Amino acid sequence: xxxxxxxxxxxxxxxxxxxxxxxxxxxxxxxxxxxxxxxxxxxxxxxxxxxxxxxxxxxxxxxxxxxxxxxxxxxxxxxxxxxxxxxxxxxxxxxxxxxxxxxxxxxxxxxxxxxxxxxxxxxxxxxxxxxxxxxxxxxxxxxxxxxxxxxxxxxxxxxxxxxxxxxxxxxxxxxxxxxxxxxxxxxxxxxxxxxxxxxxxxxxxxxxxxxxxxxxxxxxxxxxxxxxxxxxxxxxxxxxxxxxxxxxxxxxxxxxxxxxxxxxxxxxxxxxxxxxxxxxxxxxxxxxxxxxxxxxxxxxxxxxxxxxxxxxxxxxxxxxxxxxxxxxxxxxxxxxxxxxxxxxxxxxxxxxxxxxxxxxxxxxxxxxxxxxxxxxx
Numbered sequence: 001x002x003x004x005x006x007x008x009x010x011x012x013x014x015x016x017x018x019x020x021x022x023x024x025x026x027x028x029x030x031x032x033x034x035x036x037x038x039x040x041x042x043x044x045x046x047x048x049x050x051x052x053x054x055x056x057x058x059x060x061x062x063x064x065x066x067x068x069x070x071x072x073x074x075x076x077x078x079x080x081x082x083x084x085x086x087x088x089x090x091x092x093x094x095x096x097x098x099x100x101x102x103x104x105x106x107x108x109x110x111x112x113x114x115x116x117x118x119x120x121x122x123x124x125x126x127x128x129x130x131x132x133x134x135x136x137x138x139x140x141x142x143x144x145x146x147x148x149x150x151x152x153x154x155x156x157x158x159x160x161x162x163x164x165x166x167x168x169x170x171x172x173x174x175x176x177x178x179x180x181x182x183x184x185x186x187x188x189x190x191x192x193x194x195x196x197x198x199x200x201x202x203x204x205x206x207x208x209x210x211x212x213x214x215x216x217x218x219x220x221x222x223x224x225x226x227x228x229x230x231x232x233x234x235x236x237x238x239x240x241x242x243x244x245x246x247x248x249x250x251x252x253x254x255x256x257x258x259x260x261x262x263x264x265x266x267x268x269x270x271x272x273x274x275x276x277x278x279x280x281x282x283x284x285x286x287x288x289x290x291x292x293x294x295x296x297x298x299x300x301x302x303x304x305x306x307x308x309x310x311x312x313x314x315x316x317x318x319x320x321x322x323x324x325x326x327x328x329x330x331x332x333x334x335x336x337x338x339x340x341x342x343x344x345x346x347x348x349x350x351x352x353x354x355x356x357x358x359x360x361x362x363x364x365x366x367x368x369x370x371x372x373x374x375x376x377x
Contacts, residue, residue, distance in 0.1 A: 016247030033239030059186025103339030110143035275301025322350030
């Protein structure tokens with residue numbers, strides 16, 4: 001069997017080992033340390049706009065603490081993009097709050113501003129003003145944040161921006177991860193940079209980030225003994241993992257270029273092929289192209305996205321359907337949903353293609369050989 005081509009595998013840059021070795025050599029193997037401070041500083045410089053960063057154990061932890069810091073209480077409603085990974089919605093359930101799901105729009109595949117406003121109006125007409133809004137930048141493509149933030153401001157609802165897939169993406173030069181009252185990043189093993197497992201909470205409000213650091217280290221009060229006046233969490237990143245992150249930050253610009261080059265390769269090879277469509281960047285938008293994705297219209301192409309997935313799988317090449325919308329998930333199927341069928345169509349027809357920054361020319365030759373055989377059969 002041919003060697004595995006992964007959808008999106010970790011890609012080290014070289015200096016990660018040096019930062020981790022330094023942590024071992026200095027015995028900084030605790031949850032905090034110089035690498036944590038350095039990693040946060042690197043992220044703050046990259047994001048700009050007076051951002052403050054708390055490095056955490058996961059993007060999910062960042063979203064959970066974001067909801068805590070926004071004051072979400074049991075029984076509250078939080079609007080969440082339906083087409084996303086479950087980690088965007090699960091923290092709402094952690095709070096014993098209730099997700100209200102909103103469909104996507106066709107331009108970016110992210111939260112529809114029109115349906116968002118419709119949902120807000122309907123929930124408020126029932127006396128249920130949402131406590132927060134969670135838009136997501138799918139596959140690195142920025143959501144329509146200008147419109148979403150304008151609606152959020154109009155109704156006085158804070159935005160918790162899920163930028164887990166979008167480090168390095170931007171709208172008119174404004175970085176994803178800086179567009180919400182609070183934002184969340186992820187450094188999971190398959191992300192554009194990784195710390196093995198890790199994430200970060202970002203805010204322009206320094207007090208929010210200070211409170212995040214306090215809550216994420218078990219909310220220990222200042223005292224010679226262990227004293228706690230608030231419920232805390234064990235959510236801080238380790239100094240070892242942060243060392244990996246520092247090395248990864250050194251190659252982030254290169255990784256963004258490599259991911260975008262992957263997308264351009266797919267686009268040049270497949271654009272114009274009957275029934276195969278791409279999501280393009282709107283004016284002023286810049287996507288890190290974390291994953292390269294296609295839509296396959298089976299009526300036009302003569303094959304489905306599942307046919308393509310299975311053909312690639314047969315040659316030991318990993319691909320994946322687009323996210324199954326949350327309102328179609330058994331765990332959330334009874335929650336309110338405001339939609340027009342867009343995310344369901346995207347899930348039915350969409351496929352994520354291998355997108356790792358470490359793909360080789362030989363890998364692309366194999367991928368294209370499988371796809372071309374399917375197209376020409």
